[in-house]
Amino acid sequence: MSARCVLLLTAAAYESDPEEPRVDGGLVLRAAAAAGLDADAVDAAERAGLRRGPDGRLRLPGRRAVYEAARPAHRRAAHRLLAEAAAGERHRTAELLHRALAAPCPDSARGDALAAAARLPGPSRGERATALALAAALAAEPGVRAERLVAAADQARLAGRPHRARELLDRAGPLACPDEVRGAAALVRGLLALRDGPVADARASLLLAARLCPRGRACEAWLAAAEASWALGDAEAYRDVVGEERAGTATARSYGRAMAAALDDRYAAGRAALRRFVAAAADAGDPDALLRAGAAALVAGDVEAACRLGSRALAAARALDAGPEVPRALELLAYGELRAGRHGRARAHAEEGLRAARLTGQRNVLAHQHAILALVASLDSDAGTVARHAAAAQDIAARHGLVQAATLAQWALARADLARGRAAGAAARLGPLVRPGPRGGHFAVRMLAVPCFVEAAVAAGDLEGARAAVAEFTVWAERGYDPQSQAQLARCQALLASGDPARAEARFTEALARHERTGGDFERARTAELHGEWLRRARRPARARILLRDALVAFERCGATVWAARTAAELRATGDAPGHEEPPGRLAELTPQQLRIAHCVAEGATNREVASRLSVSPRTVDHHLRNVFAQLGVRSRVELARLVAGAAHRPTPRT
Incomplete structure (x- = not known):
C-alpha cells in the first residue's frame, strides 16, 4: 500500500507538466514524508517500477494508468500533499496548480491566482502552459477562458510542443473573445505554421495578427510575416512587409528600411544601414533579435558577424529555455x-539542428538543415547521400512552399553532378534557378549559385546562357553581398574567355589573387583546379601540374574528397600521379588518359559525358575505351566498373 502511495504521488506530480519525461524527486519525497511514508516505501516503489535518475529526478513508466486507476478522492489527496510540499515562492505556480487539482469543485478565484502566477518568472514554459490551461478551465467568462487558452498555447509553442499548442488553440476557437485575443491566437497560429506548415498560410495569419494585436505583438507579427515572405521567395511581398511604416518599433522600422534598400537599387545605403543594425544588436540578449541581426549580417555580406551572432543566439536560446529558437x-x-x-562546422551544426528540429516539431527548419547537409555532402560524400538529403528537403519544401530550401537542395544536386563531370545535367538543374522570374530560384540564393552554373554551362557548350548569367552576376558582385564574389566573377570571366588565351590567363590569375585576400580553401581550390584544367588543354602541363597539386592539397585540407578525386584524375591526365601512387593491379597497364576514361566510365558516365569532362571528342573516348576493354580483357562497362571498384578496395602492398 505504501509503495502505491509513492507511485500515485509521482504520477500526480506529472500533472503540472504532463509532457515532461521526469518530475522533481525532492517534491515527491517531501510529500511522501508528510504522508508518513519512509524510505522503505520509496524502495518498494522503485521495485514496482519507479526510476530515480542521477540528478534526483523521478521517472514513472505507465504513470497515466497509475493516475487514472486511483479514486478521485485519492488523487485529490495526493495533489494536496504535493501543494503543501511545494509551498514557497520558488514553487508558487506548482503549489497553486496542485491546490486547484485538489479542489473538489471548480474555483474561479484559484484560477485567477494560478493564471497570475504562471506569468511570473520561474516556472518552465511547459509548466506555464499547463497552469494557464487549468486556469482557463476554472474561468467563468468565455473571453477569459479564450485569453488563457491562447496564452497557454503560446507557452506550449515556446516549449517546443506544437501539437499541444494547436490543441489549445482549437479549444479557444469557438469562444467569444475580443479582437486582441483573436489577434494573439492568429499570431500563435502563424508562428506555428512558419516553423511547421505552409508558409503562405503562416503569412496570412501573421498579417491578420499584425492588424489586431497591440503594438508590441503587432511588431512581432510584422517581422514574422516578413520572414514568411522570405521563405516563400517572394521578394516584392518581403519588401512591402518590411517597408510598412506602421509596423512596430523604431528599431524594427529601421531594420525593415535597411533590408528593403539592400534588396533593390539603394543597395549601398541599405548595406551600410544593415551593418549599423548588426553592430547595434551585438549586445542583445534576446535570441530572436540576435537571429534577425545574423540574417541582416548575411545580407550585408558580413559572414563572420553572422556566425558570431548565430553562436550568441544559440547560447541565449539554451539559457532562456527557448526551445524553438535552438x-x-x-x-x-x-x-x-x-x-x-x-x-565541417556547417555539417556539425546542421546535424545537431536536425535533431533539435525533430524534437521540437519544426519541419520547415528541418528542410533547411537537410538542404545544408546536401550542399556539404556534395563536397565529400557519394551521390546517394546528396540525393537523400536533397529529397528530404524538397519533400517538405514542395508541401510547405519553402522556395529557399528547394533552391539550396537543387544547387546541391547540381554541384554533385558537376563534381562528377556531368556538366550538362548540372547546367539543366541550375539554369532555371539562376534566371530571374517566377520560375527562378530564391532571390537571396540564386546569385550564389551562378559560378557553378557558369562552369557547368561552359563545359556543356551553353555559352550564351553563361554570358547572360555573368552579366547579372557582375552587378551583384560589385554590391559586395558575398566576400568570394569578386574572385568567382574573375573565374567566370576566365571560363568565358576560351577564345582569348591572354585574357583567360589574366582573369584566372586575378581570381587566385582575390582568393588570397578573402580566404576560403574550397573556392580557391576550385579556381586553381579549373585554371590547371585550362592549362592542360592549352598543352602547358608543367604549369598545370603546379596548380592542380595546389588544388588537390586544398581540397583534401577542407575535406572535399569528391573534388579531390576529380583533381587527382586531372593530374593523371597531365602524366602526373598524385602522391606518386601507381594504379593497382591490371589498371597499371593503362596510360593516364585511358585510366581516367576507365574511372569515368566506372562512375556511370556516358561516352559523351566523358568527352565533355576530358575536353576531347566522343570518337576519341570510344577509341580509348575499346583499347581499355582489350587491354584489361573485359567485355562490358559493367565488368569494367567491377574491376575498377575492386582495385579501389585492394590493400596497397607494403614495401
Whole structure:
C-alpha cells in the first residue's frame, strides 16, 4: 500500500507538466514524508517500477494508468500533499496548480491566482502552459477562458510542443473573445505554421495578427510575416512587409528600411544601414533579435558577424529555455559556416539542428538543415547521400512552399553532378534557378549559385546562357553581398574567355589573387583546379601540374574528397600521379588518359559525358575505351566498373 502511495504521488506530480519525461524527486519525497511514508516505501516503489535518475529526478513508466486507476478522492489527496510540499515562492505556480487539482469543485478565484502566477518568472514554459490551461478551465467568462487558452498555447509553442499548442488553440476557437485575443491566437497560429506548415498560410495569419494585436505583438507579427515572405521567395511581398511604416518599433522600422534598400537599387545605403543594425544588436540578449541581426549580417555580406551572432543566439536560446529558437540558431550557424567555407562546422551544426528540429516539431527548419547537409555532402560524400538529403528537403519544401530550401537542395544536386563531370545535367538543374522570374530560384540564393552554373554551362557548350548569367552576376558582385564574389566573377570571366588565351590567363590569375585576400580553401581550390584544367588543354602541363597539386592539397585540407578525386584524375591526365601512387593491379597497364576514361566510365558516365569532362571528342573516348576493354580483357562497362571498384578496395602492398 505504501509503495502505491509513492507511485500515485509521482504520477500526480506529472500533472503540472504532463509532457515532461521526469518530475522533481525532492517534491515527491517531501510529500511522501508528510504522508508518513519512509524510505522503505520509496524502495518498494522503485521495485514496482519507479526510476530515480542521477540528478534526483523521478521517472514513472505507465504513470497515466497509475493516475487514472486511483479514486478521485485519492488523487485529490495526493495533489494536496504535493501543494503543501511545494509551498514557497520558488514553487508558487506548482503549489497553486496542485491546490486547484485538489479542489473538489471548480474555483474561479484559484484560477485567477494560478493564471497570475504562471506569468511570473520561474516556472518552465511547459509548466506555464499547463497552469494557464487549468486556469482557463476554472474561468467563468468565455473571453477569459479564450485569453488563457491562447496564452497557454503560446507557452506550449515556446516549449517546443506544437501539437499541444494547436490543441489549445482549437479549444479557444469557438469562444467569444475580443479582437486582441483573436489577434494573439492568429499570431500563435502563424508562428506555428512558419516553423511547421505552409508558409503562405503562416503569412496570412501573421498579417491578420499584425492588424489586431497591440503594438508590441503587432511588431512581432510584422517581422514574422516578413520572414514568411522570405521563405516563400517572394521578394516584392518581403519588401512591402518590411517597408510598412506602421509596423512596430523604431528599431524594427529601421531594420525593415535597411533590408528593403539592400534588396533593390539603394543597395549601398541599405548595406551600410544593415551593418549599423548588426553592430547595434551585438549586445542583445534576446535570441530572436540576435537571429534577425545574423540574417541582416548575411545580407550585408558580413559572414563572420553572422556566425558570431548565430553562436550568441544559440547560447541565449539554451539559457532562456527557448526551445524553438535552438534549431533556428543552429540553422543560421550552419548556413553561415557554409558560406564561410567551413564545411565541417556547417555539417556539425546542421546535424545537431536536425535533431533539435525533430524534437521540437519544426519541419520547415528541418528542410533547411537537410538542404545544408546536401550542399556539404556534395563536397565529400557519394551521390546517394546528396540525393537523400536533397529529397528530404524538397519533400517538405514542395508541401510547405519553402522556395529557399528547394533552391539550396537543387544547387546541391547540381554541384554533385558537376563534381562528377556531368556538366550538362548540372547546367539543366541550375539554369532555371539562376534566371530571374517566377520560375527562378530564391532571390537571396540564386546569385550564389551562378559560378557553378557558369562552369557547368561552359563545359556543356551553353555559352550564351553563361554570358547572360555573368552579366547579372557582375552587378551583384560589385554590391559586395558575398566576400568570394569578386574572385568567382574573375573565374567566370576566365571560363568565358576560351577564345582569348591572354585574357583567360589574366582573369584566372586575378581570381587566385582575390582568393588570397578573402580566404576560403574550397573556392580557391576550385579556381586553381579549373585554371590547371585550362592549362592542360592549352598543352602547358608543367604549369598545370603546379596548380592542380595546389588544388588537390586544398581540397583534401577542407575535406572535399569528391573534388579531390576529380583533381587527382586531372593530374593523371597531365602524366602526373598524385602522391606518386601507381594504379593497382591490371589498371597499371593503362596510360593516364585511358585510366581516367576507365574511372569515368566506372562512375556511370556516358561516352559523351566523358568527352565533355576530358575536353576531347566522343570518337576519341570510344577509341580509348575499346583499347581499355582489350587491354584489361573485359567485355562490358559493367565488368569494367567491377574491376575498377575492386582495385579501389585492394590493400596497397607494403614495401
